[in-house]
Amino acid sequence: MKNPVFLKNLFSPIILLAFLVGFLFADEAAAQNRPNVVLIISDDHAWGDYGFMGHEHIKTPHLDRLAEQSLLMTRGYVPVSLCRPSLASMATGLYPHQHWITGNDPNPAARDAAGGRPAADQPYVDRMAELPTIARLLGEVGYLSHQSGKWWEGHPSVGGFTHAMTHGDPTRGGRHGDVGLAIGRSGMEPVFEFIEHAVDEEKPFFVWYAPFLPHTPHNPPDRLLEKYTAAGRPIELARYYAMVDWFDETCGELLNYIDGKGLGDNTIILYVTDNGWIQLTPDMEVPGTWRKEGYGPRSKRSPHEGGIRTPIMVRWTGQVEPLRDDQNLASSIDLMPTILRAVGLEPSADLPGINLLNRGAVEARDAVFGDIYGHDMPAPIEEPLKGIYYRWVIARDWKLIAPNPDLAPEVFVGDSIVARHEGIELYNLKEDPHEMNNLAKEQPGRVRRLQDRLDDWLPLPDVGFKPIFNGKNLDGWKGDRGLWRVEDGMIVGKTTADAPLKSNTFLIWSEGEPADFELRFQYRIVSESANSGVQVRSQVLDGGVVAGYQPDIATVDWITGILYEEKGRGILARRGQRIRIDSQGEKHVERFAEEADLFQHIAPHDAWTDYQVTAKGNTLRTKINGALMHELIDESDKARSSGVIAFQLHTGPPMEIHFRDIKLKTLESGRR
Numbered sequence: 195m196k197n198p199v200f201l202k203n204l205f206s207p208i209i210l211l212a213f214l215v216g217f218l219f220a221d222e223a224a225a226q227n228r229p230n231v232v233l234i235i236s237d238d239h240a241w242g243d244y245g246f247m248g249h250e251h252i253k254t255p256h257l258d259r260l261a262e263q264s265l266l267m268t269r270g271y272v273p274v275s276l277c278r279p280s281l282a283s284m285a286t287g288l289y290p291h292q293h294w295i296t297g298n299d300p301n302p303a304a305r306d307a308a309g310g311r312p313a314a315d316q317p318y319v320d321r322m323a324e325l326p327t328i329a330r331l332l333g334e335v336g337y338l339s340h341q342s343g344k345w346w347e348g349h350p351s352v353g354g355f356t357h358a359m360t361h362g363d364p365t366r367g368g369r370h371g372d373v374g375l376a377i378g379r380s381g382m383e384p385v386f387e388f389i390e391h392a393v394d395e396e397k398p399f400f401v402w403y404a405p406f407l408p409h410t411p412h413n414p415p416d417r418l419l420e421k422y423t424a425a426g427r428p429i430e431l432a433r434y435y436a437m438v439d440w441f442d443e444t445c446g447e448l449l450n451y452i453d454g455k456g457l458g459d460n461t462i463i464l465y466v467t468d469n470g471w472i473q474l475t476p477d478m479e480v481p482g483t484w485r486k487e488g489y490g491p492r493s494k495r496s497p498h499e500g501g502i503r504t505p506i507m508v509r510w511t512g513q514v515e516p517l518r519d520d521q522n523l524a525s526s527i528d529l530m531p532t533i534l535r536a537v538g539l540e541p542s543a544d545l546p547g548i549n550l551l552n553r554g555a556v557e558a559r560d561a562v563f564g565d566i567y568g569h570d571m572p573a574p575i576e577e578p579l580k581g582i583y584y585r586w587v588i589a590r591d592w593k594l595i596a597p598n599p600d601l602a603p604e605v606f607v608g609d610s611i612v613a614r615h616e617g618i619e620l621y622n623l624k625e626d627p628h629e630m631n632n633l634a635k636e637q638p639g640r641v642r643r644l645q646d647r648l649d650d651w652l653p654l655p656d657v658g659f660k661p662i663f664n665g666k667n668l669d670g671w672k673g674d675r676g677l678w679r680v681e682d683g684m685i686v687g688k689t690t691a692d693a694p695l696k697s698n699t700f701l702i703w704s705e706g707e708p709a710d711f712e713l714r715f716q717y718r719i720v721s722e723s724a725n726s727g728v729q730v731r732s733q734v735l736d737g738g739v740v741a742g743y744q745p746d747i748a749t750v751d752w753i754t755g756i757l758y759e760e761k762g763r764g765i766l767a768r769r770g771q772r773i774r775i776d777s778q779g780e781k782h783v784e785r786f787a788e789e790a791d792l793f794q795h796i797a798p799h800d801a802w803t804d805y806q807v808t809a810k811g812n813t814l815r816t817k818i819n820g821a822l823m824h825e826l827i828d829e830s831d832k833a834r835s836s837g838v839i840a841f842q843l844h845t846g847p848p849m850e851i852h853f854r855d856i857k858l859k860t861l862e863s864g865r866r
Contacts, residue, residue: 228398228537229510230461231332232452233529235284235404236441237277237344238471238494241270241503243438251422252435256446260465264507265517265550267524271588273564275469275494275501278346278370280526281404284466285327285353287530287545289565291652294321296567296578298346298370304573312364317575322347328530329400330354331539338397340388342377343404344468346370355402357391359384371406378405378444386451393455398537404468405444408437410488415440428475430487458511462536465507466526472500497566497584497595498629508532508550523562523588524550561589563651579655585648591624594644598654599714599806599820616787617795617821620644635794659714659857662703662839673701673738677843684854687726687843695845698760700729700740702840709836710861713807717747718852719799724749725844726851729760730807730814731837740840745807745816745823747851749799755792755823757816760842763832767824769793774827786822795821802854810861 241247245254246261247268272280274290282288282295290296299305300314308314329339333354341350341358346369350358360374377384385401392399414436422435452458472493474480480491492498506524508514513536527547534541535549548555564586572580586595596618620634620641634641662670665683676693678701679686689695713730725748732742741761746753757767767773770787796818797803806817812833814826841853 227460228335228337229513230392230399230401230457231328231337231533231537232401232403232448232461232463233284233328233533234445234448234463234465235281235343235402236465236467237404237406237409238469238489239408239438239441239467239504240471240493240500241467241505243435243471244505247505252438253421254438254442256442256449257465260445260449260463260507260509261505261518263511263516264463264465264509265514266519267506267522267550267556268518268520269522270466270504270506270524270526271502271562271564272466272469272504272526273502273562274566275496276566276569277344277468279567280468281344281346282322284468284526284529285322285329286325287328287527287541287547288325289527289546289563289652290567291565291578291582292546293325294318294575294578295347295571296565296581297569297571299570301570301572301581304571307573311369314573315364318346318571319348319352321575323352326542327353328533329356329402331534332398332400332537335537335539336397337400338388338392338395339400339402340385341402341404342374342385343402343406344371345374345402345404350402357388371404375406377403378407378441382444382447382451385448389451389455389457393457403448405441407441407444408434408471412437428477430475431473434471434473461510462533463507463509464529464533465505466529467504469494470499470501470503492629495566495569497564497586499623499627501566502564502586506550510536510551514551519556522556523559523590524556525562525564561587561647563587563648565652580658582654585652585654587644587648587651588623589644589647591622592640592644593619593621593623593629594641594648595619596645596648597820599804599817617817618645618819635791656714656857656859658859659712660859661856662705662858663853663856665854668701670703670705671701672704674699677701684852685841685856686850686852687841688850689843689848691848694848695843697737697739698845699843700738700840702729702734702738702740702838704838707836707838708809708858708860710810711808712859712861713839713857714859715805715856716802716854717805718802719747719749719850720852721848721850722749723847724799724849724851725753725846726849727758727760727842727844728805728807729838729840729842731809731834732760732840733834733837735761740838740842742834742837743809743814743826744842745805747805751793752789754796755816755818757814757824757826766828767826769823772825772827775830775833777829777831779830779832786825792818792821792823795819808861 243249243252245258274280278298279290279296282293286293295318304314305311339355341355345360349362360371362368412433418436418439422432452461472490474490478490493500528550531541531545531547532550566584567581582598584597618634619632621629667680727744727746729740730743732740735741744758744760746756746758748754755769759766769789769792772784772786774782804819808815812828816823
């Protein structure tokens, strides 16, 4: 299924007007007696941390009661595991790549160029102002709406709210909710007063209740902390448990108020969390430079269940039959079409979600998708995919996580790791709900099928890449035309038994000597034997010989994916090795994966294989079919910071190798 992808005029003013005018009323009664809507959004809350989800320690009696009264989708998801983009998806019904709000803050370069965060953030606030939102669309048919808790996009009126706690003024500390973050932690009166006002005005109302709970700071009341403090339980975990309990109490206050006022039968209550959370504790096994506090791996900001899964609930007394659905899939992008349908409005065909109250649509859906980005958003705003980290798809019981090929294995903020990946991941969630057994190597066919679904849903453009081979001839390349030719849009390198090579020979790209770059191409070997490679940051010696770094390609299994230095230091890194060569020339070896395991990612020799080399600062990385093969950090005086790119034909038996789709992207200079 194709979805609209970040089109600048996805919702232009004219389309927005048509969107609003085109609403269809379900019937006259619905127009006169629209239900109220309350959306409850927890913050940094793990999908299993509820009584009704089976947690053995955390007590959530009020949410348990809501679950019993609701359509409960236990296999609910948010497309992105970070609060700002996740909340934007709830408000608009769009994926992050469609609404363009992909992270929490503009990147530092954009902030510097704009003269500070407020100016750099304004395009995202303006973007929210031009998109249809739940609050804006409900307002068009007479609803009053109230924001409390988390809100990132300036004053909530930008999102269509008529009433709000948050001021959104950056000169007064406005960023992600400011004074609105007091809701729940300091009582519920602002929400109750708003409901009273709406009732007095005889207006239907929409409540956005997104408290800063159970989000840090984990500072629960002592009475709750005492409840969860136990021998052998880390205090960090006890505090988190107590925060979930505290959040549940506030939900109970809200639900009891609504029901106590006699509003329950005509109020739709929806529940979701913005993203997951796995509490970091001192005894947790994490990478040595993982962040020191907060969340653990496979949690917030990750594409794993601990980051994206959430129960989703819809309660509408007398209209929606309570049902616990443990089989079918739901997404937070479904909230907007579900709400609009429930109040008698027709959602735009541009919305990718479904109506969760339509059982036929729920049961017919076989997949949900998501796209996850860095904390800091790329510029310009119209190119969100520049900052994408992962795409993921869940098709029935199977889940594929596909990291952006540009993504480093570990993502740092300062000296702390905040995200990491190990290449393509495939899980059977029915048998392995906590994603402990990656089946990508065992089931390459299923990986390809799910990858095709991802590419159909959200293809990743080669942002910043330029072709360095035109597919027609060898213009821009130097080499022996008796050994290198162009055929069917590919470069063919071929040696024969009749004319064996006396020395290695090269086809050299002659239009530059890039320093920091990413090189992508595909190769395949159509001979029984072959030994080849790609030279990068290399130098041309007498006779056209090329010396320097050479990520290798061969029919010999142990060679493909190693890093060799032609006419130099020999093998620099084997598959699965992270090598640092210090200023004295000493080699320091860290193994991040087994050679045999990485070989499983390498396609059969005669199949087209994706090859990627990234050089930045003193670091060189090679990936094959998206899997990191090796990493070199060269701090020695023999390190090269720039040089030619070339393909090699090695001496030995006759061989034939093909190259195609050769693309280069220049990177900003930097060090790891």
